[in-house]
Amino acid sequence: MSTISLPGLTTGIDTTSIISQLVTIKSQGLARHQLKQASYTNQLTALDAIKDEVASMQTATKALADAKNLKIYTGTSSDSDKLTVTVNSNANPGSHTIDVKQLATTETWIQDNSNFTYETDYVGEGVFIYTYGHQSRSITTVANETTLQDLVNLINNDSSNPGVTASTLYYNGSFHLMLSGQNAGENYQISIDNKLTETWKGTDLTFTDNGDNASSTTKITSLDQFSYNNEYIFEDDEKIIISGTNHHGSALKDFELNITSNTTLGQVIDAINEQFDGVATAKLVNGQIWISDNMSGESQLSLNLSYSPGSSPHTLSLPTMKVSQEGGGNQNVLDLGTFTKTQSAQSALLKVDGFPSGSIQEVQKLTFGSSATGYFTLSYNGKTTNAIDAAATASQVQNQILSAFGLNEGDITVEGDSTTGFTFTFNTSFGDTEKLSVNATGLAFSGTNTAYITEETKGSNGYIERSSNNITNVISGVTLQLSDVTEAGNPVKITVSRNVTSLTDKINKVVSAYNTLIADLIDKTEYNSETKTMGILSSNTAVSYIKNQFKMIISSIASGFTGSSDAHVRASDIGLTLDGKGYLQFDADVFNNATDEDFACVLDLLGATKTSTNETGVIQYYNASNTYTKSGLYNVQVEVKDNQIISAKIKLSSESEYRDATWSGSLITGLTKFTEGKPNNPENSLQLTVDLTQSDGTYNANIAVKEGIMTNLYNQITDLLSTDGRMDLATDALNTKIDTVELTIEKENDKIDTYEKRLKEKYARLEKVLTDIQQQYSSISQLG
Secondary structure, X not given: OOOOOOOOOOOOOOHHHHHHHHHHHHOHHHHHHHHHHHHHHHHHHHHHHHHHHHHXXXXXHHOOOOXXXXXXXXXXXXXXXXXXXXXXXXXXXXXXXXXXXXXXXXXXXXXXXXXXXXXXXXXXXXXXXXXXXXXXXXXXXXXXXXXXXXXXXXXXXXXXXXXXXXXXXXXXXXXXXXXXXXXXXXXXXXXXXXXXXXXXXXXXXXXXXXXXXXXXXXXXXXXXXXXXOOOOOOOOOOEEEEEEEOOOOOEOOOEEEEOOOOOEHHHHHHXXXXXXXOXXXXXXXXXXXXXXXXXXXXXXXXXXXXXXXXXXXXXXXXXXXXXXXXOEOOOOEOOOOOEEEEEOOEOEEEEEOOEXXXXXXXXXXXXXXXXXXXXXXXXXXXXXXXXXXXXXXXXXXXXXXXXXXXXXXXXXXXXXXXXXXXXXXXXXXXOOOOOOEEXXXXXXXXXXXXXXXXXXXXXXXXXXXXXXXXXXXXXXXXXXXXXXXXXXXXXXXXXXXXXXXXHHHHHHHHHHHHHHHHHHHHHHHOOEOOXXXXXXXXXXXXXXXXXXXXXXXHHOEOOOOOOOOOOOOEHHHHOEEEOOOOOEEEOHHHHHHXXXXXXXHHHHHHHOXXXXXXXXXXXXXXXXXXXXXXXXXXXXXXXXXXXEEEEEEEEEOOOOOOEEXXXXXXXXXXXXXXXXXXXXXXXXXXXXXXXXXOOOEEEEEEEEEEEOHXXXXXXXXXXXHOOOOHHHHHHHHHHXXXXXXXXXXXXXXXHXXXXXXXXXXXXXXXXXXXXXXXXXXHHHHXXX
């Protein structure tokens, strides 16, 4: 305020007190505004506290807001020394017996005889060639320069090392080169070669998903290289065609892989490997398809991939496979002598619940396209027979392959002849073995110029085979960690059971967060009989909405649930109730009984995300948007003529008028129209399928789109806390009021300052006039 001072009370009048009293009277309006400002500020502080508590509820409900993540189980093992078990949400309750015959192991090779007294001894000049996991590598050494330790480092530091660790072993006064595989399983064998194996790569195209390299689990429909219409339903005529030739140039029969919405890149790789069946091995490396010959030396291997869209509107780009490393070569092979395999790469062998129950002999057949003369050779596991005359008997062929492949009598039995074809039956111990490879370049045919091997019966050694002791893909949702083999007739029992405790813990967190919020809402919105005042936020509509909306969600039948098809339809059915004051109560006994009665329904009631339970009918639920589709019971009416949809209408059961829907083929979609970012209709993005094999007519269906209680609460809270949500708007409104009253206070202060200044000036003049009068009076008195 102004600092004008009065000259003193020479007149005996206390003008300062008078001015102060007048200013105080004038400031009464200002005080009212300041009280209002304090009230708004306190309301804002209280609202911020409510927002924090709502945010805590958001965190708690999110943990229960998706039924797919609520199938929580626990796994136990009867013998944790032999195997342990962990489970995820894809598991199913039950018990299983596990027989473990063999653990998966890695492979190790050690140099037999060594002249290396020191690791710094030179290895000589040449090319050291080895193959691991069907991938060949060559390491070049230099005379009088490359030492044994250098060779170890060159192998280990090779940027294209397929997974081999080199080291040295000191034994009997010498250092020996040792190669160890890093991966377990029979597909990861090591060989020391004198020729390279051929590798083809699709380097012109890297499969990506949103710009990142795709993996074996990436769906074809998710690839950046795939144009996908999500309104189209796959009709089983969309294919990837796999063709090629083996090591000897013999053509493989074309294989067609049907593409569905769930087909993955891993399935494409599996199909390629199934087609080559041990003759070559394909894998996905950083989004690229690679394939390597399983035999070293010059090769006529080839692979071609093509795409046929069928009746679909889709497109898919596939790589052009080209030679990356040619097989064979005339390298000056580094002579390090012989190597001994000290540990074999083998796969884990196990049975689950006694399955497989028995072994199956692998049967393969060599077929000639027409009568032939001349000779042919057969290859298996990297070994090749001598020339076999086309007129050879089955016994002669059998003797040739047993000798060439280093097998024993009874390992492979040969029947037939060149006219009917030779049949090769493998001993059951071979299981699903690699396919024989035929080189028919020495044959002259009378007609069709071809000879090929087919797998007539896929073999099985009577065990499930896996390349790791950490097994994730045998029992759904269960991971087995194998540590030791089991005794015959004494399997390990594993048990998968529902972990209801985890669910109740999550529900209790929701209850705690909810009741903390309700206690604060009661304190800040209701009448306090002790202070005889209303709560500070009693008139705040956003806060009132929270209380009422949450109460309605918990008290009402969950959206999309019906008593006719669902065992549990409201929160009270699973032990969640509101008491007289609005606090949430949880009865664990009721919850446990509900889970025993229908566990899946409990999970849906908690966390269904716009899903549905299909029942038999012409019209079926297909998909919905968790963001745009409104949950509830829909009435659908479809007219079919000549196996085509000619009319599709849809509405919520609570509505009186149907709305038109769109369709493509057998897929119906609710209109996807928006106004200011919000759906115009409740069925936005709802998709249904129609069985078009039915006769002409009009078909009706009731489709329930379900939203769980916790899902609904979580979505409501997310909307409340979103930008421009009710909480933001309420905060903005209070901030606007605070800003407005602050401006009013500033103006009032300015007015009071001006008023006080005028008063001081006025009373200063009065003081002066009175002082002058006194002086004049005093002067007159002196004259008298």
